[in-house]
Amino acid sequence: MTQPASAPTVSTAGPSEPLLQVEDLRTHFETPRGIVRAVDGVSFTLARGKTLGVVGESGSGKTVLSRSIMGLLPKRGTIREGSVRFDGTEITELSPKEMRDFWGARMSMIFQDPMTSLNPVMKIGKQITESIRQHLDVDKKYANELGENLLRSVRIPEPEQRLKEYPHQLSGGMRQRVCIAVALACGPALLFADEPTTALDVTVQAQVLDLMATQQRERFMAIVLITHDLGVVAGRADEIAVMYAGRIVEKAPTSVLFSDMKMPYTEALLSSIPKIEHPSHTRLNTIPGRPPNLVTPPQGCKFAPRCTYVQPRCLEEDPPLMPGTQPGHEYRCWFPVGTPEGAEALARNRADQAVTGGAA
Ligand SMILES: Nc1ncnc2c1ncn2[C@@H]1O[C@H](COP(=O)(O)OP(=O)(O)OP(=O)(O)O)[C@@H](O)[C@H]1O
Ligand SMILES: [Mg+2]
Numbered sequence: 001m002t003q004p005a006s007a008p009t010v011s012t013a014g015p016s017e018p019l020l021q022v023e024d025l026r027t028h029f030e031t032p033r034g035i036v037r038a039v040d041g042v043s044f045t046l047a048r049g050k051t052l053g054v055v056g057e058s059g060s061g062k063t064v065l066s067r068s069i070m071g072l073l074p075k076r077g078t079i080r081e082g083s084v085r086f087d088g089t090e091i092t093e094l095s096p097k098e099m100r101d102f103w104g105a106r107m108s109m110i111f112q113d114p115m116t117s118l119n120p121v122m123k124i125g126k127q128i129t130e131s132i133r134q135h136l137d138v139d140k141k142y143a144n145e146l147g148e149n150l151l152r153s154v155r156i157p158e159p160e161q162r163l164k165e166y167p168h169q170l171s172g173g174m175r176q177r178v179c180i181a182v183a184l185a186c187g188p189a190l191l192f193a194d195e196p197t198t199a200l201d202v203t204v205q206a207q208v209l210d211l212m213a214t215q216q217r218e219r220f221m222a223i224v225l226i227t228h229d230l231g232v233v234a235g236r237a238d239e240i241a242v243m244y245a246g247r248i249v250e251k252a253p254t255s256v257l258f259s260d261m262k263m264p265y266t267e268a269l270l271s272s273i274p275k276i277e278h279p280s281h282t283r284l285n286t287i288p289g290r291p292p293n294l295v296t297p298p299q300g301c302k303f304a305p306r307c308t309y310v311q312p313r314c315l316e317e318d319p320p321l322m323p324g325t326q327p328g329h330e331y332r333c334w335f336p337v338g339t340p341e342g343a344e345a346l347a348r349n350r351a352d353q354a355v356t357g358g359a360a
Contacts, residue, residue, distance in 0.1 A: 018045040019222050025082035027068045034295040038064040040246035049220040053233030056243030059291050062226045066192040071099040105135040108188040110179050110196045118167040125163030135186040150181040173204035194226045242266045245292050245302040252329040262336035265303045309335045309345040
């Protein structure tokens with residue numbers, strides 16, 4: 001695919017520079033209740049062609065993080081601090097108009113709710129070709145052909161017929177494929193997929209994720225795959241960032257995360273992976289307790305009030321990101337899973353609980 005004629009900047013990134021570098025990003029919402037720290041100091045990098053899985057419970061900041069990077073924040077949401085370098089450009093300094101030139105052409109997003117991200121009163125064909133023509137300097141006929149090919153590439157049967165239909169005429173799975181086709185229309189280097197399969201049944205879910213993986217390989221595209229379900233990213237992400245209360249609390253290459261997780265929160269998320277008897281798109285929130293209030297978060301570790309390993313230190317001192325033993329592994333915990341300190345903490349709490357009869 002050709003580069004869009006209207007692309008605002010040519011890549012100034014060196015070959016070794018990651019496609020995306022996020023540094024200490026903080027996004028706040030001003031609300032009548034006070035300032036909501038929805039993203040509270042997030043840093044990560046993502047290389048071309050790679051997949052970062054972003055996992056966390058509902059409200060942990062996954063969507064706000066991706067919308068902050070895309071420059072698509074709702075009203076009252078502002079980036080207060082931090083830097084987002086994308087392909088050599090500091091994008092937090094771009095005007096909304098400059099940012100719009102990036103959307104679709106350089107970075108794109110499959111939104112959390114496929115029903116609302118497609119325009120219900122516009123035919124599918126028009127939605128795809130408008131996106132193509134907005135960024136690529138091509139005529140209508142060519143845009144139509146490209147649109148048809150895209151639908152074919154996301155394995156939509158009879159694409160020429162589908163182009164003439166409205167979103168409500170398609171099944172949920174087909175609609176999500178159309179969203180993927182729209183997101184891929186201009187060959188972005190980076191795709192945010194925000195819970196791309198949550199509304200779909202398990203079989204269709206796997207098909208849609210496989211399809212994204214195929215498109216990624218063909219296009220050498222980087223993906224940020226957002227989900228509340230660690231099971232979804234298990235075999236699909238190169239690296240996983242676990243979010244809690246607007247922060248990354250653990251980050252590691254995928255195999256390291258599963259073999260050597262250090263955060264009790266990650267462990268709790270893993271044990272809440274939907275079982276066969278529950279459909280995998282049900283929103284499970286099996287970790288006891290509630291996520292913290294982001295206006296007045298607790299003083300120490302934000303997960304401490306819900307943590308089975310909790311010790312007095314956790315309630316007072318906020319743990320920084322600490323390096324794990326394996327490269328690329330970082331976590332925030334004073335009493336990590338699988339360490340002697342962690343095992344002692346857990347044993348102490350279990351003994352206390354036995355004494356108090358579980359009333360603690
Ligand atoms: N427009 C807004 N105004 C105020 N607070 C907001 C707004 N949008 C999001 N938030 C808050 O920001 C925090 C992070 O929300 P976000 O939507 O990013 O969570 P999420 O991890 O994507 O959750 P989910 O899994 O439910 O999609 C939440 O506490 C949420 O209440
Ligand atoms: Mg979300």
